[in-house]
Amino acid sequence: MAIVIPNRSSTLSIELRDGDISWQDFLERVDKSKEVEYIGVELPVEASTNILFSSGTTGEPKAIPWTATTPLRAAADGWSLNIGKDDVVAWPTNLGWMMGPWLIYSTLLNGATMALYNGSPLGAGFAKFVQDAKVTMLGVVPSIVRAWKSTNCTAGYDWSSICHFASTGEASGVDESLWLMGRAQYKPIIEICGGTEIGGGFIAGSLLQPQSLSAFSTAAMGCSLFILGEDGSPRPFDSPGIGELALGPLLFGASSTLLNADHYGVYYTGMPVWNGKVLRRHGDVFERTSRGYYRAHGRADDTMNLGGVKVSSVEIEKVCNAVDESILETAAVGVPPPGGGPDKLVIAVVFKDSKGSKDNLNSLKVSLNSALQKKLNPLFKVSHIVVLHSLPRTATNKVMRRVLRQQFSQVGSKL
Structure with a gap:
């Protein structure tokens, strides 16, 4: 069925197909639906509302x-972002990513309006939509902001209705954050970090505290944060330092089961x-600065974050290994750029022939990008291909991606 919208006037000048309806008829269905009685069904609090697939921390x-x-x-996150009944919230996402259901819950349970755009958010069409819908809170993924900045597709559009952004x-990077703020008269950006297994954020910025660009200022509502030291024990709460992040176990709304793995084994064993x-x-590495802010330093395991999507190295490597018959094996690692910001994807390649295809790395890079974008996201x-004679491995033959990440980070400015 198609819902047909008139081009200029309020009436259609064409004959509709069987099953199609006009935009006006579609709107009138709202009045008719008021006559329908919806009866709630009582279920236990553990009942599933939906199921999402994710790398799930590790x-x-x-x-x-x-x-x-x-x-x-999710609604608590939205309330903390000051989402209320007078707000119009837009956040480019989909229902396969946790931000899709999060947007529905956090917006509607707080009485706000969702602004839904059908199409790619990367162009001027979306920028105009934000203007015309008078969006008051715009959620972003830093990769989208970089695309807007590089093409300047938001130029000429009025985003003055935006009260604040969420990212x-x-x-995120400082330069992109400043540029985005400038699109809306330098309204603030509230950073959030969470997880599918959390059902929302565990650390965030706040409109009630002074903020630092590309940083977090507090634990999310109902969460407690612990940065583990080298001995595996929590560091003192008020001391600066860096280490793997752990969460307090009493976390309302977070997962308690997994359908295809041992939940306790994944999230609690060895903690x-x-x-x-x-x-x-x-599983994330976080730093608490001397000024009391928090900064994310990527994954502690072999799951990386690309374009706002958590993905395991294994998933990327399966695609890369099949791109060219000259490839023996690959290793995918996320390398943080020297100036901060999202990880860059670096692929270490071992060719079957020692001579390999080093002369065709540009062509291989195009092929890898094409395959990854088509099959994954x-x-x-x-960002870069590094040719190796062999991959570093443990005694049990597991690839040591952390070693590669450390090596590539040391020469990050050249990647």
Whole structure:
């Protein structure tokens, strides 16, 4: 069925196909629906509201049920972002990513209006939509902001209705943040970091505190944060330092089961005990600065964050290994750029022949990008290819991607 919108006038000048309806008839269905009685069904709080697939902090992708409490977790995030009944919220996303259901819950449960755009958010069409819909809170992924900045597609559009931005999905850069703020008379950007298994954010910025660009200022509502030291124990709360992040186990709305893995084994086994309770693993490396802000430093395991999407190295490598018959094996790592911002995807390649195809790396890079964008995500992009004779491995033959990440980070300015 198609809903047909008149081009200029309020009436259609064409004959509709069987099954199609006009825009006006579609709107009139709202009045008719008021006569329909919807009866709620009582279910236990553990009942699933939807199921999302995610790398789930560590390892292979997992099937993560969201329960009846998860919408309230998302709504709390929205309330903390000052989303209310007079707001119009737009956030480019889809229902396959947690931000899709999060947008529905956090917007509607707080009485606000969703602004839904059908099409790519990367061009001037979306910029005009934000203007015409009078969006008051615009959510972004830093990769989208970089695309806007590079093409200047927002030029000429009035975004003065925006009260503030929200940014999540990957680490943002200071330059892009300043540029985005400038599109709306330098309204603030609230950073959020969360997870599909959390049902929302666990760390965020706040409109109630002084903010620092591309940084977080507080734990999200209902969350407690712990940065683990080298000995695996939590660091003092008020001391600067860097380490793997852990979460307090009492986290309303977070996952308690997985459909294809052992939930306790994934999130709790091997974690330290604090005040008699086992902390919850998340897997990101975070830094607490001397000024009390938090900065994200990427994944502690082999799951990386590209274009706002968490993806395992294994998923990328499966695609890359099949691109060219001359490839023996590959290793995919996310390398943080020297100036901060989202990780760059670097592919280490080992060719079957020692002579390999080093002379055709530009062509190989194009092929890798094409395959990744077609089979995994259109936002994925290979930044650099490094040719190696062999991949570093453990005694049990596992690829040591952390070693590669460290090596590539040391020469990050050249990548």
